[in-house]
Amino acid sequence: MVKVLVIYHSQSGNTEAMAKAVAEGAKSAGANVVLKKATEANAEDLLTCDVVAIGTPNYFGYMAGLVKDYFDRVWIVIRDKVAEKPYATFGSKGGGGAQALETVENICNGLKMRKVLDGVMATRQPSEAVIGQCKEMGMKLAKPEKMKAVGIREPRL
Ligand SMILES: Cc1cc2nc3c(=O)[nH]c(=O)nc-3n(C[C@H](O)[C@H](O)[C@H](O)COP(=O)(O)O)c2cc1C
Numbered sequence: 001m002v003k004v005l006v007i008y009h010s011q012s013g014n015t016e017a018m019a020k021a022v023a024e025g026a027k028s029a030g031a032n033v034v035l036k037k038a039t040e041a042n043a044e045d046l047l048t049c050d051v052v053a054i055g056t057p058n059y060f061g062y063m064a065g066l067v068k069d070y071f072d073r074v075w076i077v078i079r080d081k082v083a084e085k086p087y088a089t090f091g092s093k094g095g096g097g098a099q100a101l102e103t104v105e106n107i108c109n110g111l112k113m114r115k116v117l118d119g120v121m122a123t124r125q126p127s128e129a130v131i132g133q134c135k136e137m138g139m140k141l142a143k144p145e146k147m148k149a150v151g152i153r154e155p156r157l
Helices: 014-028 043-048 065-078 099-110 128-141
Strands: 003-008 032-037 051-057 086-093 120-123
Touching (some): 003 014, 003 065, 014 032, 014 051, 014 120, 043 065, 051 128, 065 099, 086 128, 120 128
Parallel strands (some): 003 051
């Protein structure tokens, strides 16, 4: 069974609602889903999953500090062990842009992970349409063998 890991940070619940929708979609497609706040996740979670979805709010044009903290904590253990692992990003912003997702992608790119879907970004509370996109993301991630890389970039780290 495919193991889908969903890691996220959320203070006011917007990204959390999206994380739950991604998890629900993946479960409905038959995956074994692990849904964890970034503060509770460890290196083993990432090493043992087949595919990961990473969710973050936009904080000052960057990922949330506690998502960055996750990468900081696990980097040394995982850095040579997650190449080609499929991933996707999602999150919520206020009035700004989607830079938070791009900063997560930069790190995943540096780890040589494989972005397999375009990120889903809500403005504040996710609409029903965005929740639908998140469920769809989860359903697609449950079948990672069918997914090709999107938006390949040179590592910049
Ligand atoms: C510390 C902090 C910094 C923020 N910085 C930005 C920002 O630079 N750009 C932006 O669009 N929204 C910013 N926001 C708004 C959040 O991204 C937005 O409210 C989001 O929906 C919060 O998601 P959450 O409910 O998952 O915590 C900021 C919020 C906080 C708490």
